[in-house]
């Protein structure tokens with residue numbers, strides 16, 4: 001079956017963060033929303049059908065997850081990532097951001113140092129600061145349009161850190177960390193007894209020519225220090241169903257985390273999220289591979305458009321994720337003015353780079369998971385705005 005990613009779907013008035021909060025976020029209700037990380041494509045039909053089937057039963061009482069829930073996750077990890085896991089390794093959590101916060105609370109104590117690699121997804125900051133832990137920055141290095149890890153600094157910081165939160169692949173700079181980079185992180189963290197909380201929510205959104213490596217699957221020693229957060233939500237566009245897995249192979253760490261989740265009474269999850277997850281992992285590969293083709297073409301389209309029309313704007317081509325990191329620094333314009341012009345002159349709702357912390361000044365993040373006609377309109381508006389700078 002060929003899926004139609006060109007279809008325009010009206011998402012307004014569906015309690016949809018991306019569209020219905022535009023006035024609140026941008027002060028303008030009609031910007032083309034290219035910010036929060038969900039997609040303007042239909043959640044696939046086989047997932048909707050499974051949810052609708054269950055919704056047809058008149059009672060939505062307490063639920064639980066059985067073999068049918070775990071087996072597709074186990075098989076997906078094996079077939080897509082070459083990672084062998086067991087049912088016991090998988091702990092449910094209602095979302096990856098909640099999982100990051102829970103893991104920080106479960107494995108660290110106030111004042112402990114936690115390393116993150118900015119510019120990075122904003123909730124990484126909150127997961128540390130909101131719980132009185134200390135943020136430590138191993139800022140990424142930008143080299144010829146590619147972001148790299150500062151291993152020398154990491155080696156220093158790891159000496160007195162307790163945890164590192166790894167974004168693998170990395171939002172917003174789109175890096176799909178390769179095996180040797182991850183091996184170097186593992187080596188440093190193992191030596192210094194630093195736990196690695198690896199957020200792998202974008203693992204199934206890797207562009208052709210790149211390969212996702214599960215941090216915990218690098219070696220038995222890496223598995224000992226790893227807590228992996230994974231979810232079907234980005235890939236299959238079901239973030240509203242708040243369903244994710246925290247996969248921990250080390251039984252001692254897993255015990256601590258699952259007891260924490262149980263004490264918070266978070267382990268039930270929601271009925272429809274469980275069903276959607278099962279359906280996604282069971283039937284999702286043909287849809288996912290067509291999605292990747294479409295996203296890759298959107299990335300190519302954006303690259304060509306910018307190169308041909310907006311030469312002063314630089315774009316960081318993502319190896320993974322549907323986010324494009326745009327570098328406006330050649331325009332020498334301050335961030336507030338840039339943001340204002342994008343919203344009020346171009347009618348575009350991007351995420352300011354400053355939201356992602358150090359290294360974000362002069363950048364914007366653009367979500368290209370939309371029909372090509374929408375992307376084309378957005379790029380034409382961007383072009384017109386940049387001409388006026």
Ligand SMILES: Cc1ncc(COP(=O)(O)O)c(C=O)c1O
Nearest residue numbers: 037095096097098121171199201
């Ligand atoms: C790196 C990363 N982690 C987590 C999330 C969100 O996870 P959840 O919706 O499951 O809390 C996002 C969404 O953009 C993300 O980019």
